[in-house]
Amino acid sequence: MAQNATTASPPPGAGLPASPPDLSRRPRPGEQVIKAVLVLSAGASILITFGIIAAVIEPALHFFEEVPFGQFFATEDIGSREYRPAVLPLLVGTALTTVIALALAVPLGLGAAMYLSEYASPRARKWLKPTVELLAGVPSVVYGFFALFFVTPVVLQGWFNLEVNFTNAWAAGIVLGVMIIPTVASLSEDALSAVPMALRQGSYAMGANRMQTTLRVVLPAALSGVAAAIVLGLSRAVGETMIVTMAGGAVKNMSVDPSEPHMTMTAFIAITAQGENPVGSVSYNMLFAVGLLLFIITFIINAISIAFVRRFRQAY
Amino acid sequence: GNAEGGESGGASGSVAVDGSSTVYPMSNTAAELLSEENPDIQVSVGFSGTGGGFEKFCAGQTDISDASRPIKEDEEVPVCEENGVEYTELLVATDALTVVVHPDLAVDCLTTDQVVELFGPGSDVTSWQDLDPSFPDAEIAGFIPGTDSGTYDYMAADVVGDESESLREDFEVSEDDNILVQGVSGTENSVGFFGYSYYEENADTVKALAIDDGNGCVEPSAETAQAGEYTPLARPLFIYVSNSAYADNAAVAEYVDFYIENLADIAETAQFIPLNDDDYAATQDALAGISG
Amino acid sequence: MASATSSDTFPQMAALGDVHMSAERRLPDSPVNPVMEARDLNVFYGDFHAVHDVNLSYGRNEITAMIGPSGCGKSTVLRCLNRMNDLVAGAHVEGEVLYHGQDIYQKSVDPIAVRTQIGMVFQKPNPFPKSIYDNIAYGPRVTGMKVDNMDDLVEGALRGAALWDEVKDKLKQSAYGLSGGQQQRLCIARTIATKPDVILMDEPCSALDPIATARVEDLMLELRNDFTIIVVTHNMQQAARVSDRTAFFTARPDETTGNRTGLLVEYDLTSTIFSNPNDKRTEDYISGRFG
């Protein structure tokens, strides 16, 4: 083989072009059209955001034309039956149910995540993780039901003998928590699994056991990812509607006693939208004011979560 | 709506009904009964609430609006007028707001004043004894409909009549009447109120109170309500029909005609209290007025 | 410390592989008719200056090896030669890369046309998740090559990559069923199917076992007749075995930032580089003092 090669004037190779090949740019109209379509599709998401803002902001502005901020951000409704503008009790309701949800979902979700990522065999994880994720698939109407007809009467009043109202923040918060367990668990698991194997090996090679490795090396290394998971769960809980509408109650309540009923922002929207209020009335427009507030709150929460994710991505 | 008029009884097309969730079972039952006779008419019955219903109705989006209160002169009527929606109000049934208590409670009758005292805004009635010394000394828990419901409105505006048009705020509120039933039946010494049909369906778990409006205790029942004896808690329920839809859409006309023609049957099936003869005649006259 | 040198202690280690070394080729001192040339090539990844002022020319029907320690920018330079660096986010190239005298970094040049002329084989065999046949036919299909008979073309390419006999009965089977070495030869076959002029290879054997390595090296020497080959390798013996010319790169840490920038130390006939290097750094590297 290859005995003949003495360069200078090479043999006419199959792949060798006679003259310098044409490298000039050629038009690819199909490619351009496709790219344009794809850009527009990506841009659609921005349109949606503006759409939301536009859809919510106009009636919300009408609301604020008639209702001073002070009455909106008030603890009590001031004015007539037509005028129930206080939003702080709704914020309290939202905060209360969300805190209960997180108090349940963070330890359980994180526990499940640590089990899946550090203890379960890959085969077990392949099936266990989707099973936990099924919890996120249960429709919120069903959860609302379950909160009303099982958690309150059977669990809270029956097993725990709590003196709770029929609708209450406990049941709503607990079931909300169950709903967001998979969010917290699944994303935390991703973060924990993303911790390089080398760190675990390093720890085991020092004679650490699994618990020490999990708690002292893996968890701290995944912290910002875990934080992002928790914040995302938080925003889910804040935005959930049906559970709190059905099980949380329809009372504006400034107290922080979870055994009382509490109306949340989302429940307020759902109830008001279905209600009796004449359209264009102040109380109807308030629906959009609350919607706008809700949008802003989830937006802020999400910005925090994105910041955490970014930090977590930078780590490795 | 895309029906080209046929003869009555053979029309096809669609009818859009929306509005009060209280009236919804009536209109829905009417739709179901009609569909058995004429499956070509497609009726959709929404339950966006009286207010939501009027929004769509006055914007010309629906043909018929269910209402558990009359249309509001100052807010809703102008919108209808602006959009050129002319309508006819038809009284279709009576609802008897029923005040219920836990079945074990030794109270059977309240006067109208006591009802007002019990539910009025800022009420300081916390024990049954506060209402009447002969009542048991037991702390009251209350379950009332949501502030956005027609039922709440009627109790607040028409029975209690405070100018704030609201009720006391320390009772538990729910949009779901089943929750109220469950609340009252599950909580000792509790009181609540809701539509008659909910009481009728749950008569074995809660106890209805008779109301004394000056003429002795009157039990809520179809008869007392029809006879006009169950005051002041009996309230009228309406449907509002768009005149133009009725004229232009044969399906709407057939649905409304069928509705009013079979009003008694429909009310009975849907567990509402039918109109008395006088009211029924008035409704029929009003209907005739649309086509008129 | 440092008393006896290992070479004194272990003379056996001097016996270099004699497996593939084909008959000595008489080559001029520098490529007379270069197919490609890098001129003052500088490459940046974002702010990071990865490669500094590289000048190199690659001769027609020669195999040019680029060697050097990890991170010295060999792969980076190679990727500049067919504008694969365009696909790396943040990568930025300065200087010229001439192909038949034409700067492929000119605005008017279509990078896709460049890549049909200058093919590339990667470190890890990367067959497409398709059948063997479709892997080969992929290039001609996407480039819109006029093909009279695709079957013939596939056979020709597989024969050219010395793979035909092994796969001729399973052309419709997934390429993932092949062994690593076969996959790599499939990738070479895939490349020659589009009839390129130059073939770039980035450590084509480093994921292969010795036997598969030997096969690929044989194949490279054969392909030299028809193509110009530029190969990056970690394995100095491989460079010695297959290449006509060798370019030695290393990385120099920046004094202030500590970032290590790659640069070309020495470029010469392979025999010269390995027997009589000019630069102390080259000597240190090929004698195994570091890397």
Add this chain to the structure above:
Amino acid sequence: MASATSSDTFPQMAALGDVHMSAERRLPDSPVNPVMEARDLNVFYGDFHAVHDVNLSYGRNEITAMIGPSGCGKSTVLRCLNRMNDLVAGAHVEGEVLYHGQDIYQKSVDPIAVRTQIGMVFQKPNPFPKSIYDNIAYGPRVTGMKVDNMDDLVEGALRGAALWDEVKDKLKQSAYGLSGGQQQRLCIARTIATKPDVILMDEPCSALDPIATARVEDLMLELRNDFTIIVVTHNMQQAARVSDRTAFFTARPDETTGNRTGLLVEYDLTSTIFSNPNDKRTEDYISGRFG
């Protein structure tokens, strides 16, 4: 083909690194007092037979190198020596690994206790995302070691790893701020902080630049006085420079399945392996004919 050998052509390549080779040590032909021994060691990953019948003994206060081509099971064998393979899903070990005469694969043995005696340093530096101080203190803390003064212990370990002077002013800073070579020495410091008996190293320098490599090699020779070191390396020159004994592994494809199973080819004093190997395969490998 195969006419001239490269060694004839390129004599320069024979000059092996002379950087670290310490004074010749007189060692007996085989370890008289082995700290560890592998007996008929077979390792499987699921159904895949990765390592076949390895018998090896590692002498006290010696550095034993394990070399061989990629995939021949060096790392696998190394991981058996402190039961790190327990952590690999599907890994399964047969045969015995004796540590001071006791089989560490016995039921009664706590793998965690094994790892406190037999530390490990990895290919890529893997400091924990903690401060330098906490990295060192981690081992003593988790193993519940009785420590009078943690500061002293940290300083001792860092001095032992020749890192103290470079980091003594930033002990509370994150270990991620160190350079790659410093990180690797930190990992070594972290390992010696728990006062193990044996230190396993899996290509400890392959991610490091030449200067950092030289530092780590110096350190290994120093540590030999206090510890027994077993090191896997790809770099033959490194093995020649630092090790007392060398074990050469290769992989043999199974005739039916084609799976490549690793096996020990030859084990001897490093000087013998590199100057006068018994086995043709060893000779081929160290002379660069493949790998």
Add this chain to the structure above:
Amino acid sequence: MSVATQTAASTVAATLSGRRRDRNVGSLVFLGALWSSLFFGVMVLVALIVDTAIAGSPRFDLNLLTQYESTIRKDETGFRAGILGSLWLMGVTALMAIPLGIAAAIYLEEFATKTSRFNRVVEINLQNLAAVPSIIYGMLAVAIMGLLGYNYKGIVLGGAMALALLILPVIVITTREALRAVPDEIRQGSYALGATVWQTTWRNTLPSAVPGIATGTILGLSRAIGEAAPLLILGLATVRFDPTGVESKVTALPMQIYNLSSAPQLDFQVAASAAIIVLLVMILGMNALAIFIRNKFQRSW
């Protein structure tokens, strides 16, 4: 420094076989806690299903699926309109959201310069949209349907619009993940042969990502099928006929459940419980399908 090198064999034996540090009380309690965390959720799911199934058991009959809602024969009331409606909504939602979502994902993952401002804005925006409460999408759909000139919004198109907006970010995000999972070597191999970006995407990357995209899409749709809040805002009404097109008035299974569960009649509540089981079967079925696809077809590169 002379350390542990001189350990005598006997002490070694003692050290090695001491208490097992992975089996000590603390570790076991910790493991138990993790295990319970995992199974808490599963237990809730079981309790929920069993509780509802018992409540709905009298109505596990064919009428539940084939009959329309009936006040006349409450014990035969059915969810035909809701089930068919949900299926229609699903189909139209898929038609709207999937092509748009996949196209957006392809642009972001394969075409866009990762560092461009547009790309960053879109990316952050998508993450935000994924967290927007579903009820707000109902408000948006009402506004869009108004702009499109639809008088009556409780039609297939309106509901599907709300649901499509809702799951669009989910689809974009999962599709991007699926595309990202295709190793770069495949793309580079294609580019090196002179393929364009679109050719590479269409012939290589996208086919390889199909299982991942399918999984994400099915999960997105299964979320949409259970949603009620945005449909509530849109005002989906009770109907007693099958949908025939995108302008048909329609109801959805979750809406029907929500509505009937607050009806006074016990028969309706029983039927609602039974319908919940139907809904759960649909959703769990879709989830199972997604998991199956993921486990069966997803290539681990």
